[in-house]
Amino acid sequence: DETFPEDEGAAAPSVSGVYFICPLTGAVVRKDKKEKHLREAVQAYFSVDPVAASIMEIHTFNKDREKVRAGVETMAKYLDNIYLHPEEEKYRKIKLQNKVFQERINCLEGIHRFFQAIGFETQTLPVPGQGKKIQTGSTEEYYVLREDMLTRLEDLKGYKEQLLNSEPLRAQLDRQLCVFKPSPEAARFELPNDFYNLTAEEIKREQRLRTEAVEKASMLRTKAMREKEEQREMRKYNYTLLRVRFPDGYILQGTFYARESLSALYSFVREALRDDWLPFELLGPGGLKLTDENLAFNECGLVPSALLTLAWDTAVMADIQASREEQPASALKPELLSRAQTLS
Template sequence: MAEKIKKFFSRKKADAKFKLAGPGRKLNDESSSSKPASNPNAYKPLPRKDLSQESRLAAQAALMRLNEKKRDNPTFNTSISAIKAQVKKELEIERKNEAENVPVDAPQPNREVSLEASPHLAVTGVYFKCFYDNEILPKDEWKKKIRKILYEQLESGEIADYLIACCIIKSCNKGGEKIESCVEILCKYLDNIISNPTEEKYRKIRMTNRIFCEKVQGVDGALELLRGAGFKEQTIPNADNTSEEKYLVFDKDITDSMDTLTLIVDALQTTEPITLELDRNLQVLSPSQAASRMDLPPDFYAISPEEIKREHQLRTEAMEKSLMLRTKAMREKDELREFRKYRYAVLRIRFPDGILLQGTFSVYEKLAEVYSFVSENLEHEGLPFVLISPGGNKLSLDDDSDRTLIDLRLVPATMLIFAWDPSVAEEIDKSEQRDVYLKPEVMILMPQA
């Protein structure tokens, strides 16, 4: 009897579950298939307005001007120049193959695949400009080109040898301490002659001298400067005539007067190295394009990514053990140390229409440089605006203009929000071009979807 009661209540429970589930439906019945109810309060993105006729004409005119500039100056557009720099190596290989009559379909030697080929990189590399010409190149290629130009000028004889040698010393050597030590010793050599013009011992430099070998001979441009100052290489027997040694001997007939040596010393102390200007690598991206390009190339790191990961792991483990004993100042110091692993930063400025303006900066550049970069690309150039950090803080030129990107924690990649300054926002809202932010010649840089 008990078993029959249990079965009865089990059937009742099963029937109740089916009734609560609602009416039955056939799996192949399309009319009865359930559809999600539409939510009238759901967010719907506003459709982007088409360009007005005036904006279209302005864009066409800008495109014509750009094409004219590109014909006159192929490196006018920095982004195009950066792309050219990427394929330069391939072009050089092709020219070499043509010169050596290598068949086009000949097997190529194994080459290491470059990380710059990744489509997920925010930028393909870090590029620079120089006052010599308008070419955009990576730093290593610029160093080679500057060295080649300076030595060509040295051979041409159009400029005084010692002036070119000063530039070579300051621009073609690595290590600030190495250059400073060499300059100090060279100045001492010349000052000794200026102060003691009749002393024979100051007119000779033994080339096997330890200090000369360690701090002068291995520095590019040092020997060229001494030769330009009036030194000649000679072999002189030692005191007991048992052997000979090489010396640099000052020949007073080569140098017009002691005033020339004074000029050389002054040039050594005041000549500045040839500096490179960081190219912004200007890009304009749609939201979808920006989302697919997030990674940074190795050039952005002061150390290799593998070293960063290993050091970060060790520091994380150490901090977990002593987290409760660390002060806020200590944690901020460690955070700043993490940021100093980067040399460059990519900043993206997001406009209200969703378009992003992207530029490359040194981590030690100041916020004022970022504002200048944005301003020069605006259609309404000169009007005040504000940039808002991801945390919602306004980055003000009044308070933060002298702070670096590291100080502001905008490293290595950050998106800033653009907004018009409240003093002009209402006026712009009434304008017919209120939805236009970037110049037409800048907008045409955006890759086609």
């Protein structure tokens, strides 16, 4: 077996990385492969629905939202003109060298595939005579709507609505739900680099600075200075690995965005319960009650990892015990318990 030198951080990571679920294929892919996989999935979707695929491309891979909005609105006007004035040939031809087309539409990835998918073809046409400025015989490139599309004006209107109302494709963060058996190692986290909003070099530097920060912390600083520094620290993280310890010692683990709200964690825990109606509250490190579900994890200091404690509503639990019905050994769903791992 391959062996590694013993040093800090040589322990196996608590999770192997940050993963996402592709909304098109359902595949689970690692963070650094997400963009490539999305592109391949959209590309494959062209064989299923080229209009929808080109719209996905426009909204997902053009990162400047303002440019997308301007381009999409201009495109909608072109289609509106055709729909409202189908007898007007001029609206069915779009000059590619037109200033508005160049500035607002030509710059968008996926837009040319959209034109083709909805029935436009590129044609080289003679430039209409405009005095002596235009050379005789000069031509220009146009997008021209195919004749058969005039019998499908409602389809064109539908494509316009689809283009206007679409959103970028977003891969869903995979929670990587894990259940662990009771362990004294519950508060020990080894995080892979994916969890940090930093490059590998910055992380090494960060670890060095952290040791220096211990000395710095002993210096007298105002509360405001400390809070400002803590907030700056929190912004370094994109993700957080959270563990919730149940009264019986079992631990539920999941991956979250650092800026997600506590309500996401409450929902995550509720979905893992055998009886999801049971009222509970979560306590942060130090026993602090986390009752405001609108607060983000980074606002509560629960990044890049934290161990929380679940506490049942005492009155409800007393009623359940008084009913003398036999209670299950654990509050977690049996299918989760059957996959419980040992924390190493």
